[in-house]
Amino acid sequence: MSIRRERSILEEDLAKEIIAMECEALDRWGKGDPWGFTEISTAEVTYYDPYTERRLDGLEALRQFYASIEGKIRIERYEMINPRVQIHGDTAVLTFNLIDYVPASGGLTREVHWNSTEVYSRNNGEWKIVHTHWSYIKPKLQD
Amino acid sequence: MSIRRERSILEEDLAKEIIAMECEALDRWGKGDPWGFTEISTAEVTYYDPYTERRLDGLEALRQFYASIEGKIRIERYEMINPRVQIHGDTAVLTFNLIDYVPASGGLTREVHWNSTEVYSRNNGEWKIVHTHWSYIKPKLQD
Numbered sequence: 562m563s564i565r566r567e568r569s570i571l572e573e574d575l576a577k578e579i580i581a582m583e584c585e586a587l588d589r590w591g592k593g594d595p596w597g598f599t600e601i602s603t604a605e606v607t608y609y610d611p612y613t614e615r616r617l618d619g620l621e622a623l624r625q626f627y628a629s630i631e632g633k634i635r636i637e638r639y640e641m642i643n644p645r646v647q648i649h650g651d652t653a654v655l656t657f658n659l660i661d662y663v664p665a666s667g668g669l670t671r672e673v674h675w676n677s678t679e680v681y682s683r684n685n686g687e688w689k690i691v692h693t694h695w696s697y698i699k700p701k702l703q704d
Numbered sequence: 705m706s707i708r709r710e711r712s713i714l715e716e717d718l719a720k721e722i723i724a725m726e727c728e729a730l731d732r733w734g735k736g737d738p739w740g741f742t743e744i745s746t747a748e749v750t751y752y753d754p755y756t757e758r759r760l761d762g763l764e765a766l767r768q769f770y771a772s773i774e775g776k777i778r779i780e781r782y783e784m785i786n787p788r789v790q791i792h793g794d795t796a797v798l799t800f801n802l803i804d805y806v807p808a809s810g811g812l813t814r815e816v817h818w819n820s821t822e823v824y825s826r827n828n829g830e831w832k833i834v835h836t837h838w839s840y841i842k843p844k845l846q847d
Contacts, residue, residue: 605790607788607790607797607799609799609819609821609839611839611840611842611843612842613819613841613842614841614842615785615786615801615841616786616788616799616800616801616819618788642758643758643759645750645759645761647748647750647834647835649793649794649795649825649834650792650793650794650795651792651793651795652792652793652794652795652825654750654823654834654835656750656752656759656835656837657759658758658759676752676756676759676837676839678752678821678835678837680797680823682792682795691790691792691797692790692797692799692821694799694819694821694837694839696752696754696819696837696839696840697754697839697843697845698756698757698758699754699755699756699757700754700840700843700845701845701846702840702843702844702845702846703844703845703846
């Protein structure tokens with residue numbers, strides 16, 4: 562087996578590990594528990610989503626933001642579409658599109674479509690998130 | 705001078721270099737020329753913005769997308785707000801909020817507010833973009 566092939570298997574394992582971490586945090590998120598994400602984010606984490614007025618800097622800012630939505634999110638199920646992990650040394654850029662299926666009035670289900678970026682970095686053998694960016698796919702804006 | 709202090713100066717220089725590359729591409733972008741970005745993106749680049757239906761994978765996909773908007777963008781000026789460069793080995797995560805000032809009807813100017821993520825990676829001494837994510841700050845959605 563060539564060195565190149567070995568590396569590719571290692572990278573594949575790492576990609577699976579990163580995706581599994583993300584799914585575990587997403588599972589908790591869908592039950593109203595945002596702390597799965599703070600547990601795997603570093604002190605320096607930077608963060609955007611469609612509700613932030615500006616970039617959030619640092620884990621404490623993220624914790625305060627999440628405290629305001631704890632218990633308020635309910636996602637029935639989600640689809641992680643076409644996840645990709647770009648590995649550069651001790652950094653792994655995980656990107657995927659996401660469909661959340663959210664309970665709506667009248668027993669219906671609403672879909673929310675996301676662009677998702679999670680930059681993981683390895684420190685002392687531990688992979689954690691250093692940057693998160695969530696945005697809507699093709700948001701339909703008011704005029 | 706301690707090693708720690710030296711590293712910090714090197715990182716500061718690198719941060720400036722990365723921000724300067726980004727501003728150069730943004731300057732061209734505002735004049736309708738998107739190719740400043742493709743010139744500093746790698747073959748593996750992944751890309752989202754509010755107009756993409758799903759993540760774009762690879763420089764060729766990005767080139768095709770940009771070809772459709774070449775010459776159509778006109779930005780009078782922009783403000784790059786609070787740029788931050790998180791450096792992890794050969795990867796640099798540049799994030800900033802951006803205000804574009806865009807000509808509107810009646811001689812007015814419209815503001816467009818962005819969350820911006822650019823992941824740069826060093827390969828053979830050259831820093832290039834491996835991932836881009838543009839999204840609107842707090843988009844006002846239709847009901």
